Amino acid sequence: xxxxxxxxxxxxxxxxxxxxxxxxxxxxxxxxxxxxxxxxxxxxxxxxxxxxxxxxxxxxxxxxxxxxxxxxxxxxxxxxxxxxxxxxxxxxxxxxxxxxxxxxxxxxxxxxxxxxxxxxxxxxxxxxxxxxxxxxxxxxxxxxxxxxxxxxxxxxxxxxxxxxxxxxxxxxxxxxxxxxxxxxxxxxxxxxxxxxxxxxxxxxxxxxxxxxxxxxxxxxxxxxxxxxxxxxxxxxxxxxxxxxxxxxxxxxxxxxxxxxxxxxxxxxxxxxxxxxxxxxxxxxxxxxxxxxxxxxxxxxxxxxxxxxxxxxxxxxxxxxxxxxxxxxxxxxxxxxxxxxxxxxxxxxxxxxxxxxxxxxx
Amino acid sequence: xxxxxxxxxxxxxxxxxxxxxxxxxxxxxxxxxxxxxxxxxxxxxxxxxxxxxxxxxxxxxxxxxxxxxxxxxxxxxxxxxxxxxxxxxxxxxxxxxxxxxxxxxxxxxxxxxxxxxxxxxxxxxxxxxxxxxxxxxxxxxxxxxxxxxxxxxxxxxxxxxxxxxxxxxxxxxxxxxxxxxxxxxxxxxxxxxxxxxxxxxxxxxxxxxxxxxxxxxxxxxxxxxxxxxxxxxxxxxxxxxxxxxxxxxxxxxxxxxxxxxxxxxxxxxxxxxxxxxxxxxxxxxxxxxxxxxxxxxxxxxxxxxxxxxxxx
Numbered sequence: 034x035x036x037x038x039x040x041x042x043x044x045x046x047x048x049x050x051x052x053x054x055x056x057x058x059x060x061x062x063x064x065x066x067x068x069x070x071x072x073x074x075x076x077x078x079x080x081x082x083x084x085x086x087x088x089x090x091x092x093x094x095x096x097x098x099x100x101x102x103x104x105x106x107x108x109x110x111x112x113x114x115x116x117x118x119x120x121x122x123x124x125x126x127x128x129x130x131x132x133x134x135x136x137x138x139x140x141x142x143x144x145x146x147x148x149x150x151x152x153x154x155x156x157x158x159x160x161x162x163x164x165x166x167x168x169x170x171x172x173x174x175x176x177x178x179x180x181x182x183x184x185x186x187x188x189x190x191x192x193x194x195x196x197x198x199x200x201x202x203x204x205x206x207x208x209x210x211x212x213x214x215x216x217x218x219x220x221x222x223x224x225x226x227x228x229x230x231x232x233x234x235x236x237x238x239x240x241x242x243x244x245x246x247x248x249x250x251x252x253x254x255x256x257x258x259x260x261x262x263x264x265x266x267x268x269x270x271x272x273x274x275x276x277x278x279x280x281x282x283x284x285x286x287x288x289x290x291x292x293x294x295x296x297x298x299x300x301x302x303x304x305x306x307x308x309x310x311x312x313x314x315x316x317x318x319x320x321x322x323x324x325x326x327x328x329x330x331x332x333x334x335x336x337x338x339x340x341x342x343x344x345x346x347x348x349x350x351x352x353x354x355x356x357x358x359x360x361x362x363x364x365x366x367x368x369x370x371x372x373x374x375x376x377x378x379x380x381x382x383x384x385x386x387x388x389x390x391x392x393x394x
Numbered sequence: 395x396x397x398x399x400x401x402x403x404x405x406x407x408x409x410x411x412x413x414x415x416x417x418x419x420x421x422x423x424x425x426x427x428x429x430x431x432x433x434x435x436x437x438x439x440x441x442x443x444x445x446x447x448x449x450x451x452x453x454x455x456x457x458x459x460x461x462x463x464x465x466x467x468x469x470x471x472x473x474x475x476x477x478x479x480x481x482x483x484x485x486x487x488x489x490x491x492x493x494x495x496x497x498x499x500x501x502x503x504x505x506x507x508x509x510x511x512x513x514x515x516x517x518x519x520x521x522x523x524x525x526x527x528x529x530x531x532x533x534x535x536x537x538x539x540x541x542x543x544x545x546x547x548x549x550x551x552x553x554x555x556x557x558x559x560x561x562x563x564x565x566x567x568x569x570x571x572x573x574x575x576x577x578x579x580x581x582x583x584x585x586x587x588x589x590x591x592x593x594x595x596x597x598x599x600x601x602x603x604x605x606x607x608x609x610x611x612x613x614x615x616x617x618x619x620x621x622x623x624x625x626x627x628x629x630x631x632x633x634x635x636x637x638x639x640x641x642x643x644x645x646x647x648x649x650x651x652x653x654x655x656x657x658x659x660x661x662x663x664x665x666x667x668x669x670x671x672x673x674x675x676x677x678x679x680x681x682x683x684x685x686x687x688x689x690x691x692x693x694x695x696x697x698x699x700x701x702x703x704x705x706x
Contacts, residue, residue, distance in 0.1 A: 087603050108609040120604035124622045133618075137609035181608070 035098030035188040035221060037061045037084060042093035044079050044245075052091065053079045055245040064219040068236035070226060072268065076245035077225045078193055084223065085114050085191050098188055108137070113182035114191040117198065119174045121166040127153075127177050128162040134185045152184040155217070172203050179211075183218060190222040196231060208234055229269050233257065241265050259376075263383040266376065272333060274376070275348040283378040284391055288333070288351040290374040291320070293358065294367035316375070316393060318343075320350065320368040322360050330354050339365055341393045445679035452673035464680035473656050474681060477664040480571070484646075484660050485639045487575040492582045492635050493628065499583065500590035501620065521584035529648040532577045536563035536649070567657035570650050574658050578645045582638060586631040593627030594620075626699070633696040640692075641685065661685055 039059045045052040054076040061067050069077040082088040084095055086107035094103045102110050113134070122130050131149045140148070153159045156176040166174060175195055182190060196204045196211075212235055215222055226232050232239045233253040241248045241256055241264075249261035260266035260274070266285050267273035274285045294317055319339035326333040334350045350368060352360070360366060377386050449460050468474045503514055520528055535542055544560035555561075563573045597620070605619045621628075643662035646652060652659035652667065659667075661684060669678015 085607055087606070107603075107607045108611065112607065114604070114607045116600045116604055118598060118600055120598065120600040122601060122605070122619060122623075124625075133605070133610070134608035137605070137611075137614055185609075 036063055036065075037189055037221060037223065038096040039080075039084070040094045040096070042080065042083060042095065043091050044076070044083060044088060045091045052076075052245050054083065054090075056093070057245075057247055059240065059247070059250070061221050061223065062237075064221055066215050066222045066224065066235055066237045068224045068226060068232040068239045069242055070229060070232040070236075070239050070268075071242035073227060074244075075227075075242040077227075077242050079245075080242070081114075081191055081193055081223060081225050084189075085112060086110050110189075111187055112189045112191060113185070113187035115175075115178045115182050115193065115195045117194040119166075119178040119195075119198075121174060121177055121181075123166050125165075126162065127158065127164050127166070127169070130166065130177055131162075131181045131184050134181060138185055140185065148184055149180075152180040155183065155214070156180045171199050172207060175199065175207060179214070183220075187220065190220050192222065192224045194226055195224075196226075197228070204231075211235065229271070233269075241268065243268070259385075261385050263378050266378070272349050272351070276378075277343050277346055277348075278380050279342060280392075281380045282386070282389070282391065283380050283383070285376045285378065286370045286374050288349045289353075291318075291348065291350040291368055291370055293352070293356070293360075294369040296356065315369040315371050317367060317369045318393075319365055320348070321365045322362055324362050325360060332360070334360055343393070442679040442682055445676045446683050448676050450676045452675060460676075464676050468677065468680055468684075473659065474664065476656055477652075477659040477661050477681075478684070480658060481640060481660040483571060484575060484578070484658075485636060487571075488578045488582065488639055489632060489635050491575065491579040492586050493632060495579065495583050496586035496590050496631065497621065497624070497628070499587045500594055501616070503587070503591060504594045517587060518584045520581050521588075525581065525644045526648060528581060529577060529645055532573075532580075533564075533649055536573050538562050538565055564650050565654055567654055570654060570658045574646055574649055577649060578639060578642070581645065582635055585638075586635055589627060589631040589634070590624060593624050596627075597623050629699050630696070633692055633699060636692050637689065637696075640688065 037059070038061070039057050042054060042057040042059075043052050044054040057080060059067075069080060071077045079088060083090050084097075086102070086105060086109075090103060094101055096102065097110055097112070122133065125133065128149055131152055132145050135145050135148060149162070150159065153162060156179055158173060158176045158180060161169060161173060161177070166177065169177065175198075178195065196207050199207055208231060215235075224231075224235060236253055238250060238252055239256050240250045243264050249256050249265045251259070251261075256265055257269050260269065263276060263283060263285070267276065270287060272288050274287050275291065276283050276285045278284075294315075318341065320334070320336055321339050322334050322336040324335055326335075331354055332352045334352060335347070336349070337345050337347055375388065375391075377388055377391070378384060379386050444457075446464055447459055447461060449458050449463075499517065503510065503517065534540060541560070541563060543563065544555075548555045548560055561569055564570050601623070602615055602619055605615045610619065641662055643660060643666055646658055646660055646663045647666070650658045652663050656664075661681060665678045665682040668674050668681060672678070
């Protein structure tokens with residue numbers, strides 16, 4: 034096992050253009066599950082491919098387990114990677130797919146069977162060993178790819194959107210299995226995804242990337258609750274954080290923290306008491322609902338603000354299904370945000386700034 | 395009779411419905427292709443079969459059926475047996491070289507490098523240039539007096555070649571066969587390379603990458619991943635190559651005319667020399683019919699391969 038470190042890692046594909054990855058400094062922890070999260074084109078896959086040795090960095094260094102591997106070939110880095118497409122060898126059986134890294138790394142032949150069976154057993158694909166990849170379902174292929182990756186006990190595990198080819202239901206169970214799997218093998222893992230739910234669910238820490246730049250590194254709770262800038266604030270969360278700009282300051286609050294005013298009265302349900310006990314005041318806002326989406330466990334209300342200086346600014350609210358009140362379209366309601374839930378950003382740089390007095394009128 | 399709309403059927407009833415007109419139009423569109431195939435392939439083939447069982451010569455009158463007489467006389471002829479043997483040597487020899495050569499060329503030309511477009515274009519030239527021009531060029535290159543190859547070879551001291559008696563590329567049986575094979579290989583290489591390049595393009599990039607990460611070196615990646623994944627398309631290239639080679643007589647005709655002493659004579663050239671230049675139509679036809687069973691097997695394999703080809 035090993036930690037991965039990048040120092041000033043940069044990749045420029047076309048000279049004179051903005052780099053795909055710009056000056057990325059990262060340090061994983063031992064056995065950590067680190068997730069690279071970003072929209073497409075954010076450089077997350079390029080970053081991963083540089084760590085794997087499939088792309089040569091334009092500048093910077095990569096260290097694995099303290100050793101500088103920047104100029105080593107992929108095979109010398111002792112890493113394993115699972116590709117988005119799984120990249121199984123179509124002409125080889127599952128057994129030979131899993132045994133391929135053992136052969137390539139000249140592991141003594143008599144150990145092959147036992148190691149392949151161990152890896153296959155770990156992933157529950159022991160019965161598929163004689164099949165060809167084309168005879169497997171998506172979920173089974175993913176497991177074969179994982180088995181092929183763990184069979185030689187790599188120091189670092191790289192996963193490039195391994196769940197994106199699975200259907201929604203399978204994805205949820207595969208995510209859970211992956212989590213369990215990481216708990217068992219405890220190998221340092223870097224996982225690339227554009228799916229924030231995957232990132233939050235799997236990551237010990239999440240690296241949020243945008244245009245080749247690291248915007249924030251933190252635990253899922255940190256990146257969600259304490260976003261470092263407006264990009265992180267809007268990229269995470271669905272629907273994204275409401276942002277309102279005035280006086281060179283952007284003030285933001287999450288849709289699920291935009292409450293019907295009545296709920297914030299002291300002495301209500303446990304959630305409410307907690308909010309009340311946070312002590313702060315609240316910001317009352319008039320919310321004109323324009324339309325709503327019913328999502329089963331919750332409702333999303335889209336509308337505009339009335340009154341205050343933010344008249345007609347679009348905002349949305351996320352209302353848990355525990356709240357049974359009806360919010361009809363084309364009607365105005367009293368809503369409010371608890372003051373501690375407000376996040377402040379600099380309007381110029383988009384960076385987070387400490388809370389400050391703010392005039393709503 | 396049940397009629398399904400998906401299957402084209404001749405509609406019943408009056409002629410003038412739009413449906414029936416469409417049916418007739420469909421038949422009519424099909425017609426030129428049918429005529430073409432019948433006139434250019436079907437008719438000569440039928441004639442060859444008819445001739446092969448007769449004693450017809452250029453200028454002879456009437457048709458005398460002689461049964462298998464032509465075939466049995468051919469099978470006793472040493473020239474024919476030699477041509478049959480040479481045909482196999484020619485086909486197998488050139489196909490082995492083409493396969494190995496085009497695999498390496500395709501793998502090399504798939505990599506990105508400066509000037510790749512120019513190299514790809516140059517590589518295609520032997521295929522796009524008229525055969526006769528290429529082969530005549532080679533005839534000079536291999537000439538007994540003016541050969542540039544010999545001009546170079548006699549000037550390499552360690553070879554100790556006799557300046558006044560250099561290798562006769564087209565004059566010695568083994569060298570002549572080697573020359574014919576090499577020139578034909580030169581001609582077919584581009585075709586095969588282009589097929590393989592297309593096949594290589596269809597292999598997902600991440601599979602060789604996965605092999606690299608799994609620890610495979612250059613040779614293992616080549617022989618255990620790239621070439622096995624290319625096999626279906628290599629098969630296609632090989633089968634086409636066999637057909638193009640086994641039925642081809644241009645290179646032999648231009649370079650050696652089957653000589654020296656019929657040692658480079660192949661079945662198509664022998665059939666041509668016997669039937670057309672020698673005027674013995676019936677024997678020429680019988681000789682060319684010997685190619686049919688071999689080509690039928692190849693054609694069968696080709697069709698089967700076409701159905702099964704899947705890269706991933």
